[in-house]
Amino acid sequence: MKVGIIDHIDSAHCIPDHDTCSEMHGHTYTIEVEVTGKKREEGMVIDFVELKKIVREVLEKYDHKVLNNIMEVPTCENLTEDMRKGLEKRIDMPFTLKVWEGKNKWVEM
Amino acid sequence: MKVGIIDHIDSAHCIPDHDTCSEMHGHTYTIEVEVTGKKREEGMVIDFVELKKIVREVLEKYDHKVLNNIMEVPTCENLTEDMRKGLEKRIDMPFTLKVWEGKNKWVEM
Amino acid sequence: MKVGIIDHIDSAHCIPDHDTCSEMHGHTYTIEVEVTGKKREEGMVIDFVELKKIVREVLEKYDHKVLNNIMEVPTCENLTEDMRKGLEKRIDMPFTLKVWEGKNKWVEM
Numbered sequence: 001m002k003v004g005i006i007d008h009i010d011s012a013h014c015i016p017d018h019d020t021c022s023e024m025h026g027h028t029y030t031i032e033v034e035v036t037g038k039k040r041e042e043g044m045v046i047d048f049v050e051l052k053k054i055v056r057e058v059l060e061k062y063d064h065k066v067l068n069n070i071m072e073v074p075t076c077e078n079l080t081e082d083m084r085k086g087l088e089k090r091i092d093m094p095f096t097l098k099v100w101e102g103k104n105k106w107v108e109m
Numbered sequence: 110m111k112v113g114i115i116d117h118i119d120s121a122h123c124i125p126d127h128d129t130c131s132e133m134h135g136h137t138y139t140i141e142v143e144v145t146g147k148k149r150e151e152g153m154v155i156d157f158v159e160l161k162k163i164v165r166e167v168l169e170k171y172d173h174k175v176l177n178n179i180m181e182v183p184t185c186e187n188l189t190e191d192m193r194k195g196l197e198k199r200i201d202m203p204f205t206l207k208v209w210e211g212k213n214k215w216v217e218m
Numbered sequence: 219m220k221v222g223i224i225d226h227i228d229s230a231h232c233i234p235d236h237d238t239c240s241e242m243h244g245h246t247y248t249i250e251v252e253v254t255g256k257k258r259e260e261g262m263v264i265d266f267v268e269l270k271k272i273v274r275e276v277l278e279k280y281d282h283k284v285l286n287n288i289m290e291v292p293t294c295e296n297l298t299e300d301m302r303k304g305l306e307k308r309i310d311m312p313f314t315l316k317v318w319e320g321k322n323k324w325v326e327m
Binding site: 019080109 | 222
């Protein structure tokens with residue numbers, strides 16, 4: 001059984017030396033975290049409230065920040081990889097992470 | 110090939126003894142059903158209209174109802190499990206069921 | 219790692235001999251293409267801009283067109299299959315294609 005939640009961050013970034021993305025700009029990123037586990041006795045795999053809290057704490061690092069201050073090249077791929085490392089320290093179930101950069105593009109791992 | 114449809118139900122529920130969800134409240138649930146099958150001669154795996162009709166009939170049990178009258182603890186996990194049983198009686202293809210409780214959280218099985 | 223983008227087309231179609239879809243009508247189709255690959259040195263699996271450009275070029279065949287002039291029975295399944303063939307000629311990575319016919323139904327392959 002899979003359980004997922006959505007959260008958002010608003011961050012600035014630029015991709016150095018990129019044709020169209022080299023000037024500082026920003027996105028509302030949509031973050032989807034989906035864990036896989038068994039339903040426990042109380043009828044939940046994980047409490048949505050608990051999962052949201054964990055994800056929110058991990059996202060604080062990026063929300064309303066300039067991502068270039070956190071990593072050298074903040075492509076959506078590098079951002080997703082970095083977030084995943086943070087989440088892995090906090091979530092003890094298999095999970096997938098999908099990061100939408102704006103509305104029409106995403107990275108999943 | 111996978112074919113999916115979306116439907117909605119509006120239901121009330123509360124989760125007894127839960128910190129923030131123990132008072133009766135409601136959600137618009139979004140229901141996604143995706144079947145897997147081969148394309149038939151007429152160019153369809155299953156007619157969208159037929160799939161929607163089947164799903165709608167199964168959903169009538171929950172739409173505009175108090176879910177606590179149907180099951181003891183209507184977590185999204187228990188609701189999804191119950192719905193899946195109803196759908197399995199009507200759909201003879203492998204399928205996945207994704208139930209969104211509101212906009213930002215879901216269960217899939 | 220998976221990387222995806224969304225594009226749209228507006229097309230007309232009818233399904234001959236279908237109960238409710240035999241008269242010419244139209245949809246805004248939402249097209250999701252998700253490729254699977256390894257992150258390259260510059261921090262990307264594929265540049266979103268490049269993937270969007272490829273998909274857009276393949277979609278020109280269908281956008282603002284009558285799909286019945288392209289294929290005999292333009293069900294969403296047949297459309298998806300035809301698009302996939304076009305994309306396979308241009309994308310050299312494994313990918314999935316999800317085609318939404320309007321807002322609440324889709325085909326994926």
